[in-house]
Amino acid sequence: MEENALTIKHEMIVIGGSAGSLSVIISILRYLRRVDYAIIIVLHRKSTADSILTDLLSSHSSLTVKEAEEKESIVPGTVYLAPPDYHLLIENDRTISLDASEKINFSRPSIDVTFESAAEIYGNRLAGVLLSGGNHDGTEGLKKIHGSGGLCIVQDPASADVAFMPEHALAQFQPQKVVHKDELPVVLSLL
């Protein structure tokens, strides 16, 4: 099972992070060139709606970076950012559904919600990446990705500004990869 998860061609990468993850995300986006998979980024963020974050990430990347829109079709090679104050779900037909229901782990968007939704759709063609952050959002979702045959990557807590989020996940299960923040861009480029 582990070998298959490492060699399979991935269709979707979902990255979740909170405090301290922005610089890691930027370094990943700067590095990635043409990729065959789509990327969804769930970043814990303030609920004020503005395009500053999208513009910032977009400016660092040669890939198309945009805020995810309601019922938008997921296009390979594109980076989608979960909007503030909405959860991001994925439908069977590879479109995005937004959801304004209860916060999960005090978060909306919640990393768990998107990880779980993606695990159901993409199974073993999914890679989930959990980065630096201060709460435990993402652990349950990552476990679900693992259970669905997907590849789980956790940022090495020693390289994280806020180690709590990756540490919490590592205390609960063993992902296939624990990667130092400086090596994450390369690792993702090889998927």
Next chain:
Amino acid sequence: MHREVISEEEIETLLNDLLEQFGYDFRDYSSASIKRRVNRLFSIDKFKTFGEFRFRIMHDEKYISRFIQEITVNVTEMFRDPSFYKLLRQQVLPVLATHPFIRIWHAGCSTGEEAYSMAILLKEANLLDKSLIYATDINPGVLEKVTKGIYPLSAMKQYSENYIQCGGQQDFSSYYTAKYDHAKFDDSLKRKMIISTHNLVSDSSFNEFQLVVCRNVLIYFNKKLQDKVLDLFDTSLERLGFLALGAKEQVKFSNIGKKYVQLEGNEKVWRKML
């Protein structure tokens, strides 16, 4: 291989049961959303098997009400997205004021916080007396809360902040009476509300309005149902009336898109031009 708690086939069975037995048609709701909410309820209410869950829904009169309440999303707050209410105050209400009589429809009003917010805005603009607010929702249980106008006192701090952010200048606490851990909103606000069940999937248009408000309801529908409901809203709007949706909702990809012009700024409020 990880198994979801409730499979897609089981959810399909459930949705057919709901349609045949109770007349609720959730088949065109977003399936990712329904799947998530069904599983959430299954987990919260600690069912062990799907069979047990299905039996309870079909045979327990009290449980079906809870089921509907939990499957639909009833998360709301007063003056939700203050910038939207600011725009209502500054750009929409002055236009509504020119009418001899104002009719507003809050579709999918849930527990009514936004309907009460509208009533407050109208009152402050001296328009409440000539207005009627129709507050409708699929779920009668939730509408009871609209009628009562009682909300947790703990929420008032956030609501007060929202109110101030949208330009409110009164003392927000003057609109309710605090008792124990509740806040009961003034009956004068409810006096101009007509509270009724209405199912956006199956019920038709019932009046013509100058403003239709439906915020963060369409996102739970699939594209086909979204288009159908937007047609319903279009039929229910007077020419030059206003349509207000949630922050991430759209009309531009639907059949009615060409007839509507978005107001200046980033808010999801359109005016019906044709």
